[in-house]
Amino acid sequence: MWGMAKTPEPPYYAVIFSSLRTDGDHGYGAMAERMLALAARQEGFLGVESAREGLGITVSYWASEEAIKNWKQNAEHLEAQRLGHNTWYAGFKVRVARVERDYGG
Amino acid sequence: MWGMAKTPEPPYYAVIFSSLRTDGDHGYGAMAERMLALAARQEGFLGVESAREGLGITVSYWASEEAIKNWKQNAEHLEAQRLGHNTWYAGFKVRVARVERDYGG
Numbered sequence: 491m492w493g494m495a496k497t498p499e500p501p502y503y504a505v506i507f508s509s510l511r512t513d514g515d516h517g518y519g520a521m522a523e524r525m526l527a528l529a530a531r532q533e534g535f536l537g538v539e540s541a542r543e544g545l546g547i548t549v550s551y552w553a554s555e556e557a558i559k560n561w562k563q564n565a566e567h568l569e570a571q572r573l574g575h576n577t578w579y580a581g582f583k584v585r586v587a588r589v590e591r592d593y594g595g
Numbered sequence: 596m597w598g599m600a601k602t603p604e605p606p607y608y609a610v611i612f613s614s615l616r617t618d619g620d621h622g623y624g625a626m627a628e629r630m631l632a633l634a635a636r637q638e639g640f641l642g643v644e645s646a647r648e649g650l651g652i653t654v655s656y657w658a659s660e661e662a663i664k665n666w667k668q669n670a671e672h673l674e675a676q677r678l679g680h681n682t683w684y685a686g687f688k689v690r691v692a693r694v695e696r697d698y699g700g
Contacts, residue, residue, distance in 0.1 A: 493615070493649075493650055494613050494614075494615065494650060494686060494688055495613070495688075497690075500690075504609070504611060504690065504692050506609060506611065506654055506694075508599050508600070508644050508654075509599075510598070510599065539613050539650060539652055540648075540650070540652075541646040541647055541648040541649070541650050541651060541652045542646055542648055543645075543646040543647055543648060544598075544646070545598055545599060545644060545645070545646050546646060547644055547645075547646045547652045547654060549611055549613075549652060549654070581599060581699075582699045583599055583600075583697060583698075583699045584697060584698055584699050585602075585605075585609065585694045585696075585697040586694070586695055586696050586697070587609050587692035587693055587694040587695060588692055588693045588695060589611075589690045589691070589692040590691055590692060590693060591690075591691050592688060592689060592690040592691065593688075593689050594686075594687045594688045594689050
């Protein structure tokens with residue numbers, strides 16, 4: 491449980507990752523935790539929010555498109571992506587979006 | 596469980612609604628279901644994804660900013676927003692974002 495992300499004033503970027511898991515853990519839990527910790531250390535990382543209820547939604551927030559590209563190319567993350575596609579996810583979708591306004595708190 | 600949203604080719608818009616609930620239902624479950632059904636009938640609605648695990652994340656997808664504004668001003672939705680702020684949510688954040696690219700499936 492990471493709670494709600496404290497993001498700066500827009501504009502910034504959101505990566506909305508939606509997924510359905512396959513059955514069984516197969517190392518997923520440990521890798522998911524590792525990836526959150528690793529993402530949090532990337533340049534331009536602003537925060538992350540995550541929940542799973544059958545459908546899993548993880549939204550990570552970033553300062554720039556470049557920061558998103560760098561994270562996507564991170565070597566450990568590339569290996570996690572490969573395992574995700576082959577083993578952990580029955581289906582997934584990644585949407586890269588520019589946050590233009592926000593409110594509430 | 597509504598599963599993963601089937602959205603068209605970008606660009607389109609995403610409204611990322613993150614929230615923490617107060618204790619007890621107080622009519623929340625029924626209203627949440629009603630709002631999902633009502634949103635799905637709005638002009639420009641493209642889909643919705645939702646999960647709660649302590650933190651709740653609901654991402655609704657829309658064809659345009661105008662569709663988002665119309666939904667925000669819907670009379671029944673205004674009443675739900677009022678109850679949400681006063682009763683159901685300990686905290687919430689709404690982020691309006693333009694989806695620029697997506698992949699996976």
